[in-house]
Amino acid sequence: MSVKIGNIDLGEFPLLLAPMEDVSDPPFRYVCKQGGADLMYTEFISSEGLIRDAAKSRKKLDIFEYERPIGIQIFGSDIESMREATEIATLAGPDLMDINYGCPVKNVACRGAGSALLQDIDKMVKMTEAVVKATHLPVTVKTRLGWDDNTKNIEEVAERLQDIGIQALTIHGRTRAQLYKGEADWTLIREIKRNPRIKIPIFGNGDVDSAVKAANWRLEYEVDGIMIGRAAIGYPWIFREVKHFFKTGEFLPGPTLDERIIACRTHLDKSIEWKGPKVGVFEMRRHYSNYFKGLPDFKHYRMLLVKEENIEIIYQLLDEVAEKYEHVLPFSEMA
Template sequence: MSVKIGNIDLGEFPLLLAPMEDVSDPPFRYVCKQGGADMMYTEFISSEGLIRSAAKSRQKLDIFEYERPIGIQIFGSDIESMREATEIATLAGPDLMDINYGCPVKNVACRGAGSALLQDIDKMVKMTEAVVKATHLPVTVKTRLGWDDNTKNVEEVAERLQDIGIQALTIHGRTRAQLYKGEADWTLIREIKRNPRIKIPIFGNGDIDSPEKAANWRLEYGVDGMMIGRAAIGYPWIFREIKHFFATGEHLEGPTLEERVAACRTHFTKSIEWKGPKVGVFEMRRHYSNYFKGLPDFKPYRTQLVKEENIETIYALLDEITDKYSNIAPVTEMA
């Protein structure tokens, strides 16, 4: 049976690309869409920044036709600002609006936004209601299990937010206190999925980094789909590999060296197109080592790539990598 958010049909078991700050910009989303992501989100956008027309926040509203279906994710601590930001973001033409109640980082949570709202569910409910009323688009939410081990209140969150009109919920299987440490625990996510009151799609997030784990957890936890974040960085093929494993029970061979170089080149080209040459070159530097993980003696190339400022030289280096490593078998497992 297809999973639907409003009138968006996501197919039988969708794989979503998580919104990741400083990662899931349009160039990165482009390669993940090619890799098989069913739905994607912008980086999270500050509601205050949108209202002030801060350039960085406005730029994050850029979405492209090939990315659909795509959601714009916003966060904030003030209800009125969130309502206004929703109106602004809706005009950018996404397919849905998503609210971040999951971000654990200090400069978000300590300002009363992101996962901080897990400490004030009444306010979270009012804020969500304001967002739902401010847009004609479906509204979804991403959150965590709770603030810490003593306050795992996501079950109450799920019921109350469903009651005021959200149309899907993604739950990261950690508390705010855990940040990204330890292992994600999906048992509470399963409880929510089994709750007879819950009718909206429930997506699981946290630690999905291999086709086997995705297949096992799909059976074990019964979620409607999965959101993948860190495992897609430098490895956009994870989506197609999981889908292939679901369909056949067999591993798809990992990307060839040519595919890895091509994805890196595409990401680089899109980065320059979207951000301009200077910023595009600079922001691509964090991605090279991820694309070429596992290649022996790669360090000298990595050093050159992260220092180089000339675009043509970077393309030439990527060609050189193809020649040097062309006789190496594909890296089939993700590091």
Template sequence: MSVKIGNIDLGEFPLLLAPMEDVSDPPFRYVCKQNGVDMMYTEFISSEGLIRDAAKSRQKLDVFEYERPIGIQIFGSDVEHMRQATEISAAAKPDLIDINYGCPVKNVACRGAGASLLQDIDKMVQMTAAVVKATNLPVTVKTRLGWDDNTKNVYEVAERLQDVGIQALTIHGRTRAQMYKGKADWALIREIKRNPRINIPIFGNGDVDSPQKAADWRLEYEVDGIMVGRASIGYPWIFREIKHFFKTGEQLDPPTLKERVETCKIHLQKSVEWKGPKTGIFEMRRHYANYFKGIPNFKEYRTKLVSLEHMNAIEEVLQEIEYQFSGVLV
């Protein structure tokens, strides 16, 4: 059975790339798409930023044909502003609009947006209904189990948001209070999936960092698909590895050093193409350590990579890495 969001057919058990601030921009999405991800989202975009026409918010609306299906994710604390932001986002022609009710960071949650709405479900429902009415595109939601251990209210959230028209729900198996600490608890996600009232796809998110875990949790928690976040940073191959494991029950060999270098180069090129040389090179610096995780004595090369300001020089160092560590098993 295919999983569908509106008319979007995501196949039998889709793998989704989590929207991650400062990570899931078009260059990163490009390398994830090459490795088999089924559905992606933009970084979350502030409704206030869109209404004020802030350059950074507007740039995040960029979506490309090869990325489809892709959702634009928005967040905010004002119902009317979220409605307007939906109209602005829909004009960028994504395949769906996603609302962020899960971001736990202070400058979002303490301004009444993101996970903060878990403390005011009536407002969350009102905001969601306004977004659904403002577009013909499918609307989906990403949220958490609740604000803290005493208020795990996502079961009610799922029912009420489905009632006002959302077409899929992704649940991160932590509360806002947990931030990204401790273990993600998927038991409540399974309860929601088993709720006879729920008929929209339910996706699980949190701590999926290996093909084996994805396969085990697919069976154990009965979700319709899995969203992968932090495990994909510097390791977009996780999507192809999970798919291979689903198909064969075997672990795919990890990427070779040559592949790591190649993918890192593509990521860098796309970053420069999209953001321009200065910003593209600067913002790529946060990714190098992740691409070459596990290589012994790599620090000297990392220091070089993050200090260089020209693409040719960076590509030369990447070639040197390939040559220097070719005998090292990563």
């Protein structure tokens, strides 16, 4: 059976790319789509920023045809601002709208947005209802198990948000208090899937970093799909590897050095194209070490790549990497 959000058919068991601040921009989403992501989201966008017409927030509304289906994710603490922001974001033409009730970072949660709403379920319900009514698009939500170990209220959240019209729910298997520490616990996610009242797709998120784990947790926790975040940074192939393992029970060989260089160059090209040469080159710096993780003695090249501002020289450095490491074992055989 296909998983559907509204009229969006995501196939039998979709793999979603998580919305990650300062990571999930269009250049990164491009390589993840090529890697096999079924549904992607923008970085989270401030509702206040959209209403004030802040350039940074508006820029995050950029979406491209090749990314579809794609959702725009918004966050905020004021219900009316969220309603207005939903109307603005809908005009950007996404396939769905997503609300962030999961971000744990201080400057979001301590201002009453993101995971802070887990402390006020009534307000969360009212806010979600305002968003659902403000758009013709399907609305989804991403959240956590609760604020802390004493308030794991995700079961109530799931029922009440479904009742007012959300069409899918992604649950990160940690509380806000955990931030990204400790292990994600998916047992409550399974309880929600088993709740006969819950009819919408439930996606699990947190700690999925391999094909084996994805396959095991698919069976163990009975989710409708999996959202992958940090494991895709510098490794967009994780989506195709998971899919191949689902289909065949066999491991797909890891990406070759050539594939890594092509993906890195593509990411750089898209970054320059979207942000302009200066910002595009600068913001790409955080990705080099991830693309070449595992290469012996790569630090020298990483230092050169992160300092270099000339695009042609960056291309030359990537060519040098290709030449220097061409006889090194495939990445999957290193470690």
